[in-house]
Amino acid sequence: MRAILMNARGGREVLQYGEVPTPEPGPGEVRVRVKAVALNHLDVWVRRGVASPKLPLPHILGCDVAGVVDALGPGVTGLEVGLEVVVNPGVSCGRCERCLSGQDNLCADYQILGEHRWGGYAEYVVVPAANVLPKPEGLSFVEAAAVPLTFLTAWQMVVDKLQVRPGEDVLVMAAGSGVSVAALQIAKLYGARVIATASSEAKLERARALGADAVVNYSSPEWYKEVRRLTGGKGVDAVVDHTGAEFWQGVIKATANGGRIAFVGASSGYEAVTPLAHVFYRQLTIYGSTMASKSRLYPILRFVREGKLKPVVGAVLPLEAAAEGHRLLEERAVFGKVVLEV
Known part of the structure; x- marks a missing residue:
């Protein structure tokens, strides 16, 4: 698959356009064909090595993904290939006391897509089935990608x-x-x-x-x-x-x-x-504060669907222009989100 690979930590030049094997979903996971991925300052901090400095390289950034379910891993039920989805970027074990009490963002194994595991600066991303929600009707993929993390x-x-x-x-x-x-x-x-x-x-x-x-x-x-x-x-x-x-x-x-x-x-x-x-x-x-419980994305998307909350997109770029997107973030040149179309 096509992807923007972070091969080192440093300036925007470490983001390189290339190809890597397409990931396969494991048990309980789904593969999403990425249509749009929004940028966050977290991407910049990871790229510079301020956040997760020991992360194995190469790495794929990108927390906020909207796309289409492309493949289901073993044991996945309740979802179907072709479903348009928004990806929740918070990944946890799903078994511990914190997770079961609705405080999954305090899980000892908590990860954020694009920081601790490969994210959405690519054609495909694999996530747990619990991390995908139906995209609100009437919302474009670009707009939907501007919702989750922020x-x-x-x-x-x-x-x-x-x-x-x-x-x-x-x-x-x-x-x-x-x-x-x-x-x-x-x-x-x-x-x-x-x-x-x-x-x-x-x-x-x-x-x-x-x-x-x-x-x-x-x-x-x-x-x-x-x-x-x-x-x-x-x-x-x-x-x-x-x-x-x-x-x-x-x-x-x-x-x-x-x-x-x-x-x-x-x-x-x-x-x-x-x-x-x-x-x-x-x-x-x-x-x-860091992120929120995965459950909170449900009321957020309801309010988005009702028009009471609105994603704000400041710039849309192609995937290959990820480095330019980082420049816009670092220079605070936009109001709202910078989104890459894939």
């Missing part, structure tokens, strides 16, 4: 961790990213007033069009003061963040007494300075 990640942050309630002020950092585009919509779905930040006026306008009630350009060193002004000096009740060290102190200062912060990444660096007096004296709660 909406799952945002759902756990907004719904499961922060437990956002109607009327709360929610700050969504870096609103042009895939996770933040999803978080903004989910927070609005749950009745929140959303304040979105971005680094350009164009992205701020896109955030407004997506439903943000107020916007702040966080290029200003004291951007958090504007967030507090917009909340009458109180600060926000909850924050969705993945911006990392550069903005961490501002995030804490923008949060109200008793507020909650959920963070899922560190785009500007991992080594952040935390003003602890703000945390204990103002009684802040800080949640780390």
Whole structure:
């Protein structure tokens, strides 16, 4: 099969177009003919060696896949060849206490497609049968590929961790990213007033069009003061963040007494300075978050089907242009997802 192979760790040049044997599904697995695969910053971190630095090479990136079931492994029931599907990127053992309690993203053997196992920058991908769901009718493969990882990640942050309630002020950092585009919509779905930040006026306008009630350009060193002004000096009740060290102190200062912060990444660096007096004296709660239970993709796709949540695609490229897609991500040149058509 055709694939984009990561033969080393480093710059975009390590992504090479080539061919590898087509994988065969084992017991309980299905093979999906990839129609579209969305890019994530996780792809960049894996390529650079920041995430999973000991990963065997060559490797195939790509967490978010939409396609067609092409083959069924032994023992697979309830699915059929030709079914159009969305692939859930979280893979777990399915047997342990965490998995059976619905916390499969805390499984000791948890893997993410494209990070820990070969992903979707290819014509075919093999995944457990439990990881495919029917693609919502009316949604293109490109749009469907823009849903799984970012909406799952945002759902756990907004719904499961922060437990956002109607009327709360929610700050969504870096609103042009895939996770933040999803978080903004989910927070609005749950009745929140959303304040979105971005680094350009164009992205701020896109955030407004997506439903943000107020916007702040966080290029200003004291951007958090504007967030507090917009909340009458109180600060926000909850924050969705993945911006990392550069903005961490501002995030804490923008949060109200008793507020909650959920963070899922560190785009500007991992080594952040935390003003602890703000945390204990103002009684802040800080949640780390990674992905979500596989079960959460069911309500997400229902809301997508109903038009209450919408994938946002910023650029579509052919598979061979994966390196260009990485450039767009690294330069933050798009609002929403970058998707490769296969």
